[in-house]
Amino acid sequence: MNEPVALEAADGLEARSELLEGLIGYALRRTTIVVMADFIDAMEGLGMRPVLFSMLAVIRENPGINQTTLGRALGIQRANLVPLVNELISRRLVDRRRHPKDGRAFALFMNGEGGLLLDEAIARVSRHEERVLAGLGDAERRQLLTLLNKVRSG
Amino acid sequence: MNEPVALEAADGLEARSELLEGLIGYALRRTTIVVMADFIDAMEGLGMRPVLFSMLAVIRENPGINQTTLGRALGIQRANLVPLVNELISRRLVDRRRHPKDGRAFALFMNGEGGLLLDEAIARVSRHEERVLAGLGDAERRQLLTLLNKVRSG
DNA sequence: TATTGTTATACTCTATAACTATA
C-alpha cells in the first residue's frame, strides 16, 4: 500500500514481472495451463484427458494406425503410449488387432462405443473453445491458430 | 503407399487429424511443448528449468515477496512451491529471511549469485526466443503475445 | 477463525535404457 522501500518486504497480494510479461514462451505456458484446465473441466464425468482425446481423434481419422505412427503424430514416445493405449482398450473404446502384414505391429481401430464418447467429447470441446476464445473475433482466432502453427513448424 | 481401403491398416509413416488441426487448444499444447523443449536446450549446463527461471524473475522484481504471493503470481500452489524455493535456497541463489512484521511468513530476496545466474539465463532466453520466433515478423510477435494474453485473461 | 508455510501422498506426463518378437 505504501511506496516500496529497498530491502523491505514486497509482500502485497499481487506481484508482476515485466521480464516474464514480455516473453512469448511464458505467455504460451501460462495460457496453455489455463486452457487445459478449462478443457478438463469441460470433460467432467467423461474420464477424458487431453491426451486421450487426441489419441481417439487420430485413431478414428486413421483407422488401422499402429502405435508408433500414432505416437509420432502426437509427439508421444512409444514407451509412454503403451499404458495410454491399454487404457483405451480396457475401456472398450478402441480395438487392437494384429497387423495383417507385419506381425510385430498392432492395428488400432475405433469402435462404436469409442465413437459415441468421442462425439460427446467433441461437442464439449466446441463449447470449451467457444468459452476460452470468447474474447477473440473470428479473424483473431484464425490468426492465433496460424501464428501458433508457424512457431511450431518454425 | 496405396489408396486407403476401409478397415485396412492406415499404418503409413505419417498420420494427421483434421479435427485436432482446427483446435486452438491442441495448437497451444503442441506449440508450448516445442518451445519449452528449446528453452530447456538453451539452458544446458545452468540447471535452469522454466519454473525456476520464472521464480527468479519474480523474486528479483519483487524483493521481499513471500511464498504465497510468489505462488499466486506464477500459478503454483503453496505446497508445490516449498521444494522449489528450497532448491533455490540450497543453491545459494536466493536468501530467505523471516518477515519483519509477520512471523508466519518468509521474505525472499535475490542475492548476487542468483542475479548473475539470472542474467546469464536472460541472455540465453533472448537467443531462444529469437530462434523459436524466427518465422515471425515483429508485428506478428506482438500480435501473438497480445492474443495469448487475451485468451489467458479472457 | 484465518493465513503462512510445511509434510505427505498420489496421479499424470515425460525420458531413458533394455528386452522380445518379428522384419
Add this chain to the structure above:
DNA sequence: TATAGTTATAGAGTATAACAATA
C-alpha cells in the same frame, strides 16, 4: 541389423488434505 511393442524406472509437475505456528 532394424523396427514394433513392451517393461522398468526415475524425474518433474500438479492436486488435495492435514498439521504447527502465527495472525
